[in-house]
Amino acid sequence: MENKLNSESFLEKINLFGLKSLVISGAKKDKLKNVVRIIVLDYSIWIILFGIVMILSSLTSRFLTTVNLMNILLHSSILGVVVIGESICLLSGKFDLSVGSTVGLSGALAAWLMVTGQPAASGWALHPIPAILIVLLVGIGIGLFNGFFIAKVGMNPLLTTLASMIFLRGMALIVTSGESLYNFPPSYQFLGGGTIGPVPTAVVIMLALYIIFHFILNCKKIGRHIYIVGGNPEAARACGISVEKVVMLAFMMSGFLAAVGGILLSSRLNSAQTISGSGMELDAIAASVIGGISLQGGRGILLNTIAGVLVIESIRTGLVLLDVPAFWIRCTMGFVIFLAILMDTLKVKLK
Amino acid sequence: MEKIPIIKMVNISKNFGAVKALQDVNFEVYPCEVVALVGDNGAGKSTLMKILAGVYPPSRGEIFIEGEKVNFTSPADAISRGIQMIYQDLAVADNIDVAGNIFLGRELEKKALGGFTKIIDKKRMEELAWEALERVKINIGSVREKVENLSGGQRQAVAIARAISAKAKIIIMDEPAAALGVKETHELLELIKDLKEKKIAVVYISHRLENIFEVSDRVIVLKGGKRIADRQTKDTTMEKIRQLIVEGV
Ligand SMILES: Nc1ncnc2c1ncn2[C@@H]1O[C@H](COP(=O)(O)OP(=O)(O)OP(=O)(O)O)[C@@H](O)[C@H]1O
Ligand SMILES: [Mg+2]
Numbered sequence: 371m372e373n374k375l376n377s378e379s380f381l382e383k384i385n386l387f388g389l390k391s392l393v394i395s396g397a398k399k400d401k402l403k404n405v406v407r408i409i410v411l412d413y414s415i416w417i418i419l420f421g422i423v424m425i426l427s428s429l430t431s432r433f434l435t436t437v438n439l440m441n442i443l444l445h446s447s448i449l450g451v452v453v454i455g456e457s458i459c460l461l462s463g464k465f466d467l468s469v470g471s472t473v474g475l476s477g478a479l480a481a482w483l484m485v486t487g488q489p490a491a492s493g494w495a496l497h498p499i500p501a502i503l504i505v506l507l508v509g510i511g512i513g514l515f516n517g518f519f520i521a522k523v524g525m526n527p528l529l530t531t532l533a534s535m536i537f538l539r540g541m542a543l544i545v546t547s548g549e550s551l552y553n554f555p556p557s558y559q560f561l562g563g564g565t566i567g568p569v570p571t572a573v574v575i576m577l578a579l580y581i582i583f584h585f586i587l588n589c590k591k592i593g594r595h596i597y598i599v600g601g602n603p604e605a606a607r608a609c610g611i612s613v614e615k616v617v618m619l620a621f622m623m624s625g626f627l628a629a630v631g632g633i634l635l636s637s638r639l640n641s642a643q644t645i646s647g648s649g650m651e652l653d654a655i656a657a658s659v660i661g662g663i664s665l666q667g668g669r670g671i672l673l674n675t676i677a678g679v680l681v682i683e684s685i686r687t688g689l690v691l692l693d694v695p696a697f698w699i700r701c702t703m704g705f706v707i708f709l710a711i712l713m714d715t716l717k718v719k720l721k
Numbered sequence: 722m723e724k725i726p727i728i729k730m731v732n733i734s735k736n737f738g739a740v741k742a743l744q745d746v747n748f749e750v751y752p753c754e755v756v757a758l759v760g761d762n763g764a765g766k767s768t769l770m771k772i773l774a775g776v777y778p779p780s781r782g783e784i785f786i787e788g789e790k791v792n793f794t795s796p797a798d799a800i801s802r803g804i805q806m807i808y809q810d811l812a813v814a815d816n817i818d819v820a821g822n823i824f825l826g827r828e829l830e831k832k833a834l835g836g837f838t839k840i841i842d843k844k845r846m847e848e849l850a851w852e853a854l855e856r857v858k859i860n861i862g863s864v865r866e867k868v869e870n871l872s873g874g875q876r877q878a879v880a881i882a883r884a885i886s887a888k889a890k891i892i893i894m895d896e897p898a899a900a901l902g903v904k905e906t907h908e909l910l911e912l913i914k915d916l917k918e919k920k921i922a923v924v925y926i927s928h929r930l931e932n933i934f935e936v937s938d939r940v941i942v943l944k945g946g947k948r949i950a951d952r953q954t955k956d957t958t959m960e961k962i963r964q965l966i967v968e969g970v
Binding site: 597609 | 774806808830840841
């Protein structure tokens with residue numbers, strides 16, 4: 371027993387924060403082979419991302435510039451935050467199609483509470499801190515609503531969150547009376563538009579959230595339970611885990627993170643558009659799946675979805691720089707999503 | 722002789738739609754007893770034990786634990802009353818490693834970040850997982866192996882190790898030897914004798930009568946959802962039990 375534990379202690383050392391969901395199989399197997407296997411199998415998406423960046427850079431000299439890379443990073447930060455929540459839902463074995471509309475509603479609500487001088491706003495001119503807290507609570511509430519009806523009542527997650535998606539988009543239109551609201555207080559603008567040193571604030575916020583939620587998923591009991599529920603809900607229930615509670619929490623996290631995404635987006639644009647965030651749910655699912663989160667639930671490493679987000683945003687910006695017509699960009703993105711899901715399905719089949 | 726049974730199920734009936742899986746079944750287990758539950762396929766053995774483990778509510782009937790009436794609404798309730806079950810349709814999570822499966826739903830925690838929060842204590846879980854597996858005496862290369870990479874017998878060993886390493890008063894084993902080889906089955910029977918010595922009661926469901934006669938104190942026979950016999954193992958024979966299972970008399 372001692373022996374087996376010791377021979378794995380080398381791999382233990384690279385086990386930062388549980389970064390080794392990298393399974394180490396068999397004490398006998400060659401360590402080096404294991405390390406290679408881990409990198410190739412579990413982190414291959416970073417190699418793919420590198421390849422895509424290389425290809426795009428060779429196709430246009432405008433890709434590998436500081437301005438463009440910063441732009442990609444900034445776009446990625448908002449999608450990235452939303453992807454964290456989507457990934458958590460996928461890990462728990464469910465789906466959340468309502469995140470895009472939650473992004474839109476959150477921006478609209480924030481604007482309605484804070485913006486002054488426009489008749490469509492509330493006129494309360496709320497301070498950003500209470501306004502942000504209200505928006506975050508609404509996001510959590512949306513997640514609670516979705517989670518309750520999916521986990522407790524047993525409604526289909528896809529259709530339930532599709533209904534929420536439509537409903538919440540309508541709510542965003544109601545809140546802003548169908549108008550665009552703009553001009554936030556400067557401290558609010560700082561969140562999505564400011565920088566900390568050379569780094570955009572939004573990127574710092576995204577990275578902080580990734581670290582926090584990676585920690586929760588890999589080190590906290592609730593995170594482990596999310597993986598178990600996604601992997602085998604019957605086993606989870608048989609072992610005394612409250613599947614309903616876990617699924618509801620997953621949706622609440624998703625709603626919370628979508629609200630953060632909405633705050634960042636409205637802050638960066640310094641306006642709330644009624645269409646903000648539409649279509650983001652599919653980008654979020656795509657980035658999660660490209661980052662290796664399985665649609666079957668219970669499998670995947672959250673940090674890899676950063677690469678998934680960067681892949682999507684790189685391809686999109688790259689195609690724009692290459693002057694590819696917008697319709698073709700749409701087609702390409704659809705194709706990329708299709709490929710990611712195909713890969714996910716084949717991976718399960720191969721097992 | 723008037724001992725209080727640790728488990729007493731009274732007039733349990735269970736319907737699945739039109740299917741009457743159980744009809745007025747009584748079932749009791751006394752302290753330190755190994756009870757064998759036998760019957761044909763579809764006789765209702767798993768259903769009866771899943772009711773005891775809180776998986777299904779009974780359609781009718783009552784359950785008493787150490788004389789106290791209970792109403793289980795989920796497996797969590799049954800677990801908290803010291804009932805552990807090893808399921809026939811193995812309840813392991815394929816995407817989780819061996820140690821994680823042995824501690825499924827009762828992960829150990831330790832303080833972290835200067836006592837600010839609690840995190841899962843993976844190291845301790847791995848150490849204790851080894852100990853539990855040693856007791857089951859089944860060779861598994863690493864407790865960090867994901868369960869999906871294990872053989873059927875190894876997966877079953879993980880499920881058994883989980884049940885015995887939890888604090889239980891009674892362990893229900895539904896066909897625990899189905900995927901086990903000859904040697905592993907022998908080890909399992911030794912383990913059951915060991916549990917009995919440690920004052921843990923066992924309900925053992927199996928179609929293999931020779932195993933049942935090796936470890937059990939009492940045999941209960943179900944047929945078509947009804948209890949048709951309750952015999953002290955030492956007072957009966959395999960032939961009689963076989964006849965009860967097949968012909969009902
Ligand atoms: N979840 C369920 N839904 C509907 N019917 C069920 C369900 N579970 C069991 N049954 C039915 O109840 C009856 C008893 O099944 P049970 O699984 O308890 O039998 P068993 O004695 O464990 O059989 P085996 O030896 O094959 O494991 C069967 O007719 C079965 O089809
Ligand atoms: Mg059965």
